[in-house]
Amino acid sequence: METNKFTFIDLFSGIGGFRMALENNGGECLHFSEISKDAIDTYCKNSNEPIEKNLGDITKIKELPKHNFLTAGVPCQSWSIAGRNLGFDDDRGQLWNDTIFLLNQSRPDAFIFENVKGLVDPRNKKALDYILERISEAGYFANYYVLNSFDYGVPQNRIRIYIIGFRDKKFADKFRLPKPIDKKIKLADILSDFNEKIIEKENEQPRDLFGEIITQRSMSLSTSNGLNDYFLFNDLRNGHSTIHSWDILDTTERQKRICYLLLKNRRKSNYGNLDGNPLSLKHFQDIDNSIDEGELDELVEMKILKKVSYSFNINRAKAICLSEDENIIINNCENDLLVVDVLKINRELKLKKISLSKILPLLIEKEILIPTETRYDFKNTKISTGLYGVNRIFLPTSNIFPTLVASDTNDYVTTRVINAKNEEEHRNSFINKVYKKENYRRVTKEEACLIQGFPKDYILPENRARWMKLVGNSVSVPVIEILAKAIIETGVFDNVSTSTKSPSVADKFIYRTIAEQPKEKSSLVTTKPSMDSQSQQLRPC
Structure with missing residues (x-):
């Protein structure tokens, strides 16, 4: 031995x-x-x-x-x-x-x-x-x-x-x-139910309808012939492989256009101090004067947009018997005006871990805060959460899968291969052949083991939350x-x-x-x- x-x-x-x-x-x-x-x-x-x-x-x-x-x-x-x-x-x-x-x-x-x-x-x-x-x-x-x-x-x-x-x-x-x-090992190499043969022509690059070569996106986790090997579900970013809520729900071209206007303008500094800011009706109408309040409210009813109270007048006469956190919030406002995005970047509130989402409703209920401006933002504003339980879906052509973490993620795989000539075809094919037909799933325990380099038959608990925590750690x-x-x-x-x-x-x-x-x-x-x-x-x- x-x-x-x-x-x-x-x-x-x-x-x-x-x-x-x-x-x-x-x-x-x-x-x-x-x-x-x-x-x-x-x-x-x-x-x-x-x-x-x-x-x-x-x-x-x-x-x-x-x-x-x-x-x-x-x-x-x-x-x-x-x-x-x-x-x-x-x-x-x-x-x-x-x-x-x-x-x-x-x-x-x-x-x-x-x-x-x-x-x-x-x-x-x-x-x-x-x-x-x-x-x-x-x-x-x-x-x-x-x-x-x-x-x-x-x-x-x-x-x-x-x-x-x-x-x-x-x-x-x-x-x-x-x-x-x-x-390198690709995702297709570890998918247990992947049998479709993938034919890749190394020297042939896909071209769009005008004959131009489709260029690779350097920010992508993985690409094949210039097209992303995964699709990202969120309303806050854009790209040829980003799926938005208005792509999934039954929306008109007009509604899609309004959503894109918000997506394009919400990060501009003239609308607020944050990386992403809600827009008021006036802001929308400054961009396109044909937009009316009813159209925005329809998107709110569809749960694509939401109304947010952006600023408040402070009624000092009723600002009595406040808690410590309520006092800190009120004292950090100038000219009896509370602006939410100003407070979100306030250092004192961050250090003291004061939750605006908890305190502001209490101050409104006490009639200390009186709303002065309502704005519109996307309903889903957490990129990591994704949309409707899905964050990313990876194609078998992908070189890579996201980091396995102890808490699991909303990341999925599909065994369907998508062949497309351009970005629009790539995206539409995915929506119709993968997403709408629910041809996607989570990785299995055996696949998670292989993604971390363990044998696929490594002995783990049967419960998904338990084995995912172990493998992710x-x-x-x-x-x-x-x-x-x-x-x-x-x-x-x-x-x-x-x-x-x-x-x-x-x-x-x-x-x-x-x-x-x-x-x-x-x-x-x-x-x-x-x-x-x-x-x-x-x-x-």
């Missing part, structure tokens, strides 16, 4: 993405650390690992056994755009301290830490610098890399940061980031596998010994209670440091 090249410990192990990748490179897992019951069950079933190998809550681990390679997919909520962006101010962000403490305590030869790309955003620069500084203080030579999983063997647009470090500088100097693979296995191979090729594990059995948990591990946590700030080398003092100075921008 071939001897394992190195031993590793798998922190924040999830369902075993790191483990699978490292075992495929000859590694032996000594222990893993995870607190989610579903993740632990999935990890143990698929790896045939006894649950006793789980070290549990990382904040209670005081010591790790000797090993060669440390991995950690540190929870990302603190840095993700989807989270509150509080960084180290969020307790979860402090798990970086626990991770670096155990890195320093156990002194492995190398490590990989993975996190969301939000950690490299400018607003988090001080936090990332702090993490790298602490790693350096622990005696490691590290660098970070921002990679897209699509470039390394999975059909998924998943951009993540990977911090890779070595205890010995000579191996850090030898490390070379692997080049993206040439042969995992790492892309092929990315870790390729990075691990590059680390091994530096020679860092050439002279390691893996002959000893892993120590028992009872003999080698001491679990800290809260009372045992150090009360005084010491150096990184001796104790688990507290983030309290540092976080006050190094909050993300």
Whole structure:
């Protein structure tokens, strides 16, 4: 039997993405650390690992056994755009301290830490610098890399940061980031019910009705011959593969034109301070004087548009016995006039997390606010939500699928191939052959596994919400596998010994209670440091 090249410990192990990748490179897992019951069950079933190998809550681990390679997919909520962006101010962000403490305590030869790309955003620069500084203080030579999983063997647009470090500088100097693979996996390669043969002529570009070549859209996730391989459902953007509510509902050409006028003008600064502003009847009539109020109200009845109260007069005589939040809102208005979009960008309201959608109706009910201007906006104003339960639908020709996330998304796939000569034909064919005939569906559990680089028969819970959470929180296995191979090729594990059995948990591990946590700030080398003092100075921008 071939001897394992190195031993590793798998922190924040999830369902075993790191483990699978490292075992495929000859590694032996000594222990893993995870607190989610579903993740632990999935990890143990698929790896045939006894649950006793789980070290549990990382904040209670005081010591790790000797090993060669440390991995950690540190929870990302603190840095993700989807989270509150509080960084180290969020307790979860402090798990970086626990991770670096155990890195320093156990002194492995190398490590990989993975996190969301939000950690490299400018607003988090001080936090990332702090993490790298602490790693350096622990005696490691590290660098970070921002990679897209699509470039390394999975059909998924998943951009993540990977911090890779070595205890010995000579191996850090030898490390070379692997080049993206040439042969990319497409969505059609993993769709379980796709049988239609796709014929692509590499040297032939489609032309429009006038013989002009259709140019590729650089902003698209994926294109084939210049036409987008997915369709986006929303009313706030436009493009040849954008589907609007007025395309789906039975509307007249006149109604479509009014909707396009709003779409085209709502982002102009002369209509307000926001990225998208509602327009009044007067604004519409300034653009096209033939538009009347009844036409706008018809679109409101169709639930394409909505009426919004844009500004209010303040009745100071009734502004008594107000709550703290109500007082803050009123005091941030000038000349007894409340303008909603001005308050939406007010810093004090943002810092205090005051909800206008909750407070304004209360002030209206108390007759403190009297509406002075009504405007019209689109009913659906959240791009990520999509329309009628659909955000995006991807064609099998697509190179890529969106990032799998724990909460699932309104993204769908179709197995229908659309052949079109121009953008209009492409769009109409999709609406009639795919959307209206409901020839689309969510990805299956097996497909989600393949999108993340797991075997399609990976054992997961049957409930969709549960398995999607597990898969969405995992790492892309092929990315870790390729990075691990590059680390091994530096020679860092050439002279390691893996002959000893892993120590028992009872003999080698001491679990800290809260009372045992150090009360005084010491150096990184001796104790688990507290983030309290540092976080006050190094909050993300």
